[in-house]
Amino acid sequence: MxxxxxxxxxxxxxxxxxxxxxxxxxxxAGQYSLSTYPNxxxxxxxxxxxxxxSSVGLPVGYHHWSFGKEFLNVEKRYKRxxxxxxxxxxxxxxxxxxxxxxxxxxxxxxLVIAHAAYGHNSFFKNNYLFKAWTSADSIIDYLVFARNYxxxxxxxxxxxxxxxxxxxxxxxxxxxxDRYKRPAPLSLHQEQMRxxxxxxxxxxxxxxxxxxxPGRHAAAGSVAAARFPPEPxxxxxxxxxxxxxxxxxxxxxxxxxxxxxxxxxxPQRQTQVMNEGWATFWHYTILNTxxxxxxxxxxxxxxxxxxxxxxLTQPPYFSDYYSGINPYAxxxxxxxxxxxxxxxxxxxxxxxxxxxxxxxxxxxxxxAMRNFKDESFISQYLSPKLIRDLKLxxxxxxxxxxxxxxxxxxxxxxxxxxxxxxxxxxxxxxxEPDIQVYDVxxxxxxxxxxxxxxxxxxxxxxxxxxxxxxxxHLWGFGVRMETVFEDGRVELTHEARMEKRKLAxx
Amino acid sequence: MHQxxxxxxxxxxxxxxxxxxxxxxxxxxxKKAVADAIAGRSIADIDNGEKISIPAKDISEPVFGHxxxxxRELVHPxxxxxxxxxxxxxxxxxxxxxxxxxxxxxxxxxxxxxxxxREEFLNFFFDDLALPNLVKTKLTTLAxxxxxxxxxTTDGTPSNINVIRxxxxxxxRRIALSAPYRAQLKxxxxxxxxxxxxxxxxxxxVVELEQEIARLKEKIQSVPFIDTFDLRFNNRIPQPKRTxxxxxxxxMDVSGxxxxxxxxxxxxxxxxxxxxxxxxxxxxQLVFIRHHTVAMEVDEDDFFHSRESGGTVVSSALELMxxxxxxxxxxxxxxxxxxxxxxxxxxxxxxxxxxxLLMSRIMPYVQYFAYIEITADQHQSxxxxxxxxxxAYDNFAMQQIETxxxxxxxxxxxxxxxxx
Numbered sequence: 001m002x003x004x005x006x007x008x009x010x011x012x013x014x015x016x017x018x019x020x021x022x023x024x025x026x027x028x029a030g031q032y033s034l035s036t037y038p039n040x041x042x043x044x045x046x047x048x049x050x051x052x053x054s055s056v057g058l059p060v061g062y063h064h065w066s067f068g069k070e071f072l073n074v075e076k077r078y079k080r081x082x083x084x085x086x087x088x089x090x091x092x093x094x095x096x097x098x099x100x101x102x103x104x105x106x107x108x109x110x111l112v113i114a115h116a117a118y119g120h121n122s123f124f125k126n127n128y129l130f131k132a133w134t135s136a137d138s139i140i141d142y143l144v145f146a147r148n149y150x151x152x153x154x155x156x157x158x159x160x161x162x163x164x165x166x167x168x169x170x171x172x173x174x175x176x177x178d179r180y181k182r183p184a185p186l187s188l189h190q191e192q193m194r195x196x197x198x199x200x201x202x203x204x205x206x207x208x209x210x211x212x213x214p215g216r217h218a219a220a221g222s223v224a225a226a227r228f229p230p231e232p233x234x235x236x237x238x239x240x241x242x243x244x245x246x247x248x249x250x251x252x253x254x255x256x257x258x259x260x261x262x263x264x265x266x267p268q269r270q271t272q273v274m275n276e277g278w279a280t281f282w283h284y285t286i287l288n289t290x291x292x293x294x295x296x297x298x299x300x301x302x303x304x305x306x307x308x309x310x311x312l313t314q315p316p317y318f319s320d321y322y323s324g325i326n327p328y329a330x331x332x333x334x335x336x337x338x339x340x341x342x343x344x345x346x347x348x349x350x351x352x353x354x355x356x357x358x359x360x361x362x363x364x365x366x367x368a369m370r371n372f373k374d375e376s377f378i379s380q381y382l383s384p385k386l387i388r389d390l391k392l393x394x395x396x397x398x399x400x401x402x403x404x405x406x407x408x409x410x411x412x413x414x415x416x417x418x419x420x421x422x423x424x425x426x427x428x429x430x431x432e433p434d435i436q437v438y439d440v441x442x443x444x445x446x447x448x449x450x451x452x453x454x455x456x457x458x459x460x461x462x463x464x465x466x467x468x469x470x471x472x473h474l475w476g477f478g479v480r481m482e483t484v485f486e487d488g489r490v491e492l493t494h495e496a497r498m499e500k501r502k503l504a505x506x
Numbered sequence: 507m508h509q510x511x512x513x514x515x516x517x518x519x520x521x522x523x524x525x526x527x528x529x530x531x532x533x534x535x536x537k538k539a540v541a542d543a544i545a546g547r548s549i550a551d552i553d554n555g556e557k558i559s560i561p562a563k564d565i566s567e568p569v570f571g572h573x574x575x576x577x578r579e580l581v582h583p584x585x586x587x588x589x590x591x592x593x594x595x596x597x598x599x600x601x602x603x604x605x606x607x608x609x610x611x612x613x614x615x616x617x618x619x620x621x622x623x624r625e626e627f628l629n630f631f632f633d634d635l636a637l638p639n640l641v642k643t644k645l646t647t648l649a650x651x652x653x654x655x656x657x658x659t660t661d662g663t664p665s666n667i668n669v670i671r672x673x674x675x676x677x678x679r680r681i682a683l684s685a686p687y688r689a690q691l692k693x694x695x696x697x698x699x700x701x702x703x704x705x706x707x708x709x710x711x712v713v714e715l716e717q718e719i720a721r722l723k724e725k726i727q728s729v730p731f732i733d734t735f736d737l738r739f740n741n742r743i744p745q746p747k748r749t750x751x752x753x754x755x756x757x758m759d760v761s762g763x764x765x766x767x768x769x770x771x772x773x774x775x776x777x778x779x780x781x782x783x784x785x786x787x788x789x790x791q792l793v794f795i796r797h798h799t800v801a802m803e804v805d806e807d808d809f810f811h812s813r814e815s816g817g818t819v820v821s822s823a824l825e826l827m828x829x830x831x832x833x834x835x836x837x838x839x840x841x842x843x844x845x846x847x848x849x850x851x852x853x854x855x856x857x858x859x860x861x862x863l864l865m866s867r868i869m870p871y872v873q874y875f876a877y878i879e880i881t882a883d884q885h886q887s888x889x890x891x892x893x894x895x896x897x898a899y900d901n902f903a904m905q906q907i908e909t910x911x912x913x914x915x916x917x918x919x920x921x922x923x924x925x926x
Contacts, residue, residue: 068528316584
């Protein structure tokens with residue numbers, strides 16, 4: 001064993017110690033070729049952590065009651081001791097901001113630095129979804145722009161008005177994402193310049209669509225007017241922003257802001273298992289490396305292993321504490337399993353993962369991190385060994401059948417089935433209903449028609465009515481929901497009549 | 507490439523705005539919860555925050571999602587004895603309602619519970635009473651403090667410098683710092699004197715001693731006359747204002763016609779009076795007297811919740827109050843306030859007795875007496891008799907109340923006179 005040169009042996013942290021630990025962690029991360037944005041590590045109080053927590057990790061969010069609700073909720077649970085505060089929050093920005101809570105022990109601070117400032121940070125910087133969809137360089141600027149803009153609107157039009165628009169937008173946030181087009185990153189300054197232009201241009205476009213004078217093809221006598229939009233649109237907020245007949249320019253801008261923020265979170269929603277697994281794998285690996293080098297004390301390590309295993313708890317399905325699969329546990333297990341398959345492959349691994357067996361684990365893990373999202377990552381890398389270790393099984397709940405059916409378990413003939421079923425569980429497309437803009441009655445009463453294409457015969461949930469009211473609030477006219485059943489039948493399933501726009505939401 | 511920033515000092519209370527918005531949005535629900543809290547709480551306990559609960563359904567934010575039904579397949583960990591193809595019964599709760607999809611975004615059915623601060627709670631309380639803003643602020647601010655002198659400190663503003671103390675310190679320091687030089691100077695002077703007796707003026711030893719003396723004098727001179735180290739500042743600390751004690755009598759008619767609504771109005775009035783009085787007095791005692799044909803001193807719970815009833819003899823309560831004052835609250839030590847709530851219905855022969863009791867035995871000893879008549883009906887004999895009292899005494903106020911919103915005018919009568 002090497003000679004010990006322990007960094008510190010008390011649990012108290014100081015700025016100087018944080019610097020020293022950080023330097024060591026950065027050095028080890030470099031050895032493993034983790035590439036990151038520069039780090040900005042901020043020490044905050046627990047109250048500030050609750051703040052950060054309740055504004056869904058937006059460091060400069062606009063004001064909204066739902067963040068207040070979240071804060072009250074977090075505060076209550078924290079004070080009652082039902083919840084330890086998240087000891088890490090990290091912002092996908094450049095520089096990457098990680099928060100360390102002042103109450104943490106030195107071990108915790110080191111863990112968070114390794115986890116957030118090197119784990120998550122490298123994931124944000126290198127995963128393809130984040131590269132394609134978020135602009136780490138300009139997000140903080142954009143948030144500042146958004147906050148100022150919304151504050152300005154509140155001054156001008158009253159906060160109730162603004163709140164009503166925001167409420168409605170929040171209901172559609174998950175449907176405000178472009179999946180195929182990458183938005184150009186803009187600086188705060190550009191954003192402000194463009195905003196003005198956009199306002200004028202948009203209004204002219206809308207006037208065109210809603211022209212009341214008879215159009216050219218009406219004159220030509222064509223009976224069936226062309227459907228608008230010609231192709232169904234999946235980005236509801238975008239469609240509303242561009243085409244809502246009754247919105248004011250500032251309201252469109254707010255829709256756009258919510259849409260942009262939804263877009264910013266879109267990659268995070270699709271890479272939870274990977275992102276947490278990656279960060280957990282790296283805090284574990286980095287701190288163990290430091291321990292092996294003799295830089296960490298045994299006491300530090302015991303405390304570390306305790307926190308680490310708390311995070312990775314995965315109760316079985318029959319436990320009272322079971323609430324689905326723990327993304328930290330699954331992600332960490334998969335990342336560690338990839339390393340295992342590279343370093344000590346079995347015959348089974350050689351058969352299932354010939355490309356991994358015996359390869360350089362750092363490179364193989366790096367490749368996995370860069371090129372997948374949860375769904376494809378699971379369908380690519382979930383190994384039979386892990387399925388056995390976790391004793392995974394699949395249950396089919398079909399309301400056409402009287403009983404639940406076990407469709408596969410952790411055995412030879414079930415591996416592929418379980419892997420596919422679990423991957424599908426992380427597919428946003430199957431988690432969220434497929435709802436698209438189908439038609440607008442632009443010659444008549446301006447009703448907007450949405451189409452819900454059923455997935456495995458699953459109906460829409462009970463909040464449909466409320467959401468439809470909000471869509472109608474944004475659209476300014478009636479909104480219809482049609483359902484496309486699996487056999488191709490189309491039926492009107494819900495209709496929201498025009499809500500008075502000035503009406504305060506409930 | 508990295509930066510470590512201490513952010514602990516900025517951004518305190520950042521989410522206050524969002525919290526305020528939340529409270530504004532759920533105003534009506536919170537108001538209802540506050541009203542319930544007032545009914546359930548004792549008068550003296552009203553001055554705290556309150557736990558408020560709002561049905562979770564009301565505050566959930568709707569999104570498009572899948573409802574129960576159709577077909578879904580889920581993978582779970584921890585299989586013990588299932589094998590492929592097993593069939594099992596559905597768990598009982600998954601059949602309808604939220605059960606099945608609930609876990610993902612934590613959509614439970616529990617109420618949303620949070621705590622209102624004392625300030626927020628009082629704001630909602632005052633809202634129903636329609637208090638003017640000035641009064642609201644006055645009632646919600648904490649008891650006044652006065653600054654008293656408490657020795658000296660080494661730090662403070664120039665206006666607080668204590669000259670005598672500072673100079674005394676400076677002198678001490680000067681004496682202490684120059685003492686060794688003075689001793690040497692004395693030695694040198696004595697040596698010089700002795701030397702001059704024997705040696706000539708230009709003797710090198712004499713010159714050396716003279717130089718030494720000059721040098722020591724300079725050293726003594728260079729000890730500063732005053733140093734920042736010497737400064738002493740008057741220290742002042744806040745001390746609660748010395749206040750006297752008060753007692754508040756709550757008198758209530760509990761005859762059959764005082765129903766729950768009227769009792770609630772009476773309670774709100776008593777609370778308001780209590781809040782007001784706690785601003786002026788450190789210690790305040792409550793005495794509850796209820797009466798029908800006979801009066802009794804009771805605890806607060808009995809006062810508002812007892813169902814016993816009968817005819818009405820108001821004077822019995824005044825008699826009892828008078829007795830209690832004489833026994834327990836000598837006017838030399840106590841400020842006495844009283845509020846009487848009634849529906850105004852009294853045994854006709856009794857009303858003049860009440861007037862006499864008030865005029866001769868009570869009014870001279872109390873700070874204020876407020877009579878509130880909670881009724882929508884015509885005034886009866888008691889009101890007529892009390893008008894005489896009002897004419898004779900400035901510190902007597904009476905008012906009719908129909909709804910909680912009417913409570914404040916009576917209170918204001920009391921309040922205005924006190925200021926004047």
